[in-house]
Amino acid sequence: MADSSVDMVGMVRSEERAVIERAARGDHTAFDALVAARTGKLYRTALAILRSESDAQDATQDAFVAAWQHLPGLRNPEQFDAWLGRILVNTCRDGLRRRHRIQVREIDVESEEGTRAVGEREGDRAPFTAGVGEADAIRRAFERLGPDHRALFALHYVEGRPLGEIAALLSVPEGTIKWRLHRARTALETALREEDR
Amino acid sequence: MSGARRLTDDAIRDALAVSARAKPRPDLDSAIARAIRTTRQDQPPLARRLGLSPGLSLPGLRVVRIGLLLALVLALVGMALLVGALLRRPVLPTNGAIDLVVNDQLIEVAPNGAAPRRILSADVAAGGPVWSRDGGDLAVWMHPPAALPGQPVADPPFIAILTADGRLTATISTVQMALGGRAVAMGTGTISWSPDGARVVFDAASGGQSRLYRYDLATGRVSDITPPGVQAQWPAWSPDGREIAFFSPQSGQDDRLWVMQSAGTNAHQVGDPLPSGITVGSGTWPPQWSSDSAQVAFDAESGATNTALYVVDVATGRQIRLGGDLQGATAPGWGPDPAQLAFTNLNGSVSGRMDLYLGDPVTGAVRLLVPNADLWGWAPDGSSLLVGSPSCWADNRGMTIPCTSGLFSLSLDGSSRRELVSAAQLDSLAPITSTTALVGVAQAAWRPVRP
Numbered sequence: 074m075a076d077s078s079v080d081m082v083g084m085v086r087s088e089e090r091a092v093i094e095r096a097a098r099g100d101h102t103a104f105d106a107l108v109a110a111r112t113g114k115l116y117r118t119a120l121a122i123l124r125s126e127s128d129a130q131d132a133t134q135d136a137f138v139a140a141w142q143h144l145p146g147l148r149n150p151e152q153f154d155a156w157l158g159r160i161l162v163n164t165c166r167d168g169l170r171r172r173h174r175i176q177v178r179e180i181d182v183e184s185e186e187g188t189r190a191v192g193e194r195e196g197d198r199a200p201f202t203a204g205v206g207e208a209d210a211i212r213r214a215f216e217r218l219g220p221d222h223r224a225l226f227a228l229h230y231v232e233g234r235p236l237g238e239i240a241a242l243l244s245v246p247e248g249t250i251k252w253r254l255h256r257a258r259t260a261l262e263t264a265l266r267e268e269d270r
Numbered sequence: 271m272s273g274a275r276r277l278t279d280d281a282i283r284d285a286l287a288v289s290a291r292a293k294p295r296p297d298l299d300s301a302i303a304r305a306i307r308t309t310r311q312d313q314p315p316l317a318r319r320l321g322l323s324p325g326l327s328l329p330g331l332r333v334v335r336i337g338l339l340l341a342l343v344l345a346l347v348g349m350a351l352l353v354g355a356l357l358r359r360p361v362l363p364t365n366g367a368i369d370l371v372v373n374d375q376l377i378e379v380a381p382n383g384a385a386p387r388r389i390l391s392a393d394v395a396a397g398g399p400v401w402s403r404d405g406g407d408l409a410v411w412m413h414p415p416a417a418l419p420g421q422p423v424a425d426p427p428f429i430a431i432l433t434a435d436g437r438l439t440a441t442i443s444t445v446q447m448a449l450g451g452r453a454v455a456m457g458t459g460t461i462s463w464s465p466d467g468a469r470v471v472f473d474a475a476s477g478g479q480s481r482l483y484r485y486d487l488a489t490g491r492v493s494d495i496t497p498p499g500v501q502a503q504w505p506a507w508s509p510d511g512r513e514i515a516f517f518s519p520q521s522g523q524d525d526r527l528w529v530m531q532s533a534g535t536n537a538h539q540v541g542d543p544l545p546s547g548i549t550v551g552s553g554t555w556p557p558q559w560s561s562d563s564a565q566v567a568f569d570a571e572s573g574a575t576n577t578a579l580y581v582v583d584v585a586t587g588r589q590i591r592l593g594g595d596l597q598g599a600t601a602p603g604w605g606p607d608p609a610q611l612a613f614t615n616l617n618g619s620v621s622g623r624m625d626l627y628l629g630d631p632v633t634g635a636v637r638l639l640v641p642n643a644d645l646w647g648w649a650p651d652g653s654s655l656l657v658g659s660p661s662c663w664a665d666n667r668g669m670t671i672p673c674t675s676g677l678f679s680l681s682l683d684g685s686s687r688r689e690l691v692s693a694a695q696l697d698s699l700a701p702i703t704s705t706t707a708l709v710g711v712a713q714a715a716w717r718p719v720r721p
Contacts, residue, residue: 099311101303108302116294121286130294134302141306145313211277211285221573230283237708244663245554246708248458252503252553253571255480255519262277 093150121227122165136161169220214264222257363650366717375700383690399715402467462507495534504556510563517551541582541589560608567602581631606652623661639684650718
C-alpha cells in the first residue's frame, strides 16, 4: 500500500476498516500492515518538526507503539489516521521537550531546497529573493523555537496543511491555530533577530 | 538578514523544506513490529465493552436524598433569603431562541428545545453567533460555499447581521473594509456588540497586523479603532459600553490583558504580568466582562495543552487565578451575578473531557458542577447553563471518536438537567460533510428577550 493513500486527517479507506478492527483486537500482522502503509509519511512529518533523522525515527516508532497500545480505545476506525497523526505530533512535542532538557544541538536536515543554488531557486519561484544565508538563519532560528511553534510551522509551512486540518489534528479550534501561528511567526522573527546579532 | 526585512511565507517554506524522498531506515517497520509484540494493548473502556455511551454524570440517589434533606431543613431560612434576593435582583431578560453552530451549520431552536431548524442553506458555513444585548439582532460569520477539502476557500468570510426573524440587514465584507486603500483580510475572529446594539466591534488583519474595527449599523461605516502601535485581537465590549477589552499577540505584550475606551483611545494593560511561560489568551475564548463591567475573566495559554483562568478587576488591577490547581481551566462565562463565573476544565489532555465548574471570583472558591460536559453559555435569565453532554471538546477536535453531544439546560447547582435537543436531532439537521471544519457543536448563543 502506498503512502499516498494515507491522509492523516481524512478518513481511512473503507477496506482498511477491517484491518484496523483486527489490529484493535490484538492482531499483530494487521497492525504491521497499517505501519507499512504509513511509516514514510509519518517519518517525514516527524522530520519536519524535529529536524533530526534519528529523532524522527524514534518519534515515528514511539507513535506507532503508543497507537498499538491504545488502539482498543479508538471507537471509530475511520478516524484512525487523524488519531495517529495527533499521537505523532504529541510524541514529537514531547521529544523536543526532552531534547531541550538534555542538550541544545543544531542538526540540519539535508534537503533539496537547502542545498540548491540561489540562482536556481530564483528561477523556480520569482518572488523568492532570499539566499542560502537567509535559509540557514531561518533554520537556526527554527531550532530556537519551542516545541509547539515548531510543530505548527512544520505542519503549515513544510507539509502545507490548511489551518482547519491542523486544528483538527491538534484538537483545537481553527481560530486558536491562527492565533498560535501568529505567535509562532513572531517568535521566529524574534529568533531571527537574535541570529543576526 | 536585517531585522527590518519581512519574513515571507516562501522564505520559511524553502528554508524548512523536507525532501519528498526522505525515507526512514529500512529496518524501522521491523523495529516497530518487534516493539508492539512486547507491548500490551489497553483494555477497551468499560462503557464500550458494555455497549454504553458515556453520559452526563449526575450525583447518585444517595447524594440527592441528602441534598433534599438539607434543602428541607434550610427551607424556611433559605426562602426568606431568596425572596429578599429576588426583590433586590435587577430585571433580567427572558430566554429566547438558541442559535448554535453544529458541524459548521447554524441551527436555531426554541428556548425549550422545540422545532430545531437550520436557518442558512447547507452550502453556507457559519460561526461565532452572538446576539445583541437587546436580542434584536444576531451577528454571525458566514463562509461562502466551501472549496474542496484541503483547498483554500475561494472567497473570504464575511459578517452578516440578521434580525431575530431571520432577515439579513447588513453584511461586512472585505470590499467594504478597504479603508483608505489598505486591504483588510477578513477572518473568522471575534464579534462583540455595543450594549445599545448600534455597533459591533470585530477583529481582522491588515498589512499582516491584527486590528480592531467598529461597524455602525445605522450608517454602515467601518472605523479602524486599533490603538496606535498595538496589535489587537479578540475584542469584548463592556456591558456599560465604555470600554473594550482585547488581547495583543505582539511579542512582549501578551502577558497582560489590554483595555481601551470604546473609541480606541487610552489603551493600557491591566492586571499583573503573568508568570513566565504563561501568555494571555488561549486562542479559543475572548475576554469576558462581568455584568457590572467591573471585572474581566480571561484564559491564558500555558504550554501545549494547559490553560489557566484569571480574573482582573479593571479599576484596581487586582488579579486572581481562579481554580489554581486546575491545569486546563478555560471557557469562562459570566452569569448575571458578578459572583458567578462558570468555566470548564479539560480533564486530561489526550483523551480528556471537559468538567464544568462554577467559581466565585471574589473568594476564589470553585466547585465542580458536573463532569463530562461542555459549556456553551448562560440562559439570559441566569437560571441555568447551556451545556453539551457528553463533553465532545477533545474528541471532535482530535476526531479520535465521532463524538456527538446533546444540548441540555443545567441548573446552577448541577443537580438537574433537561435535554433541549438530542444529539441525533442535531446530527440529522447538520450532518458532517467532507468540508466540515469543526465537528460537533462549536458555539452557541442564547437570545435575550427584554420584558
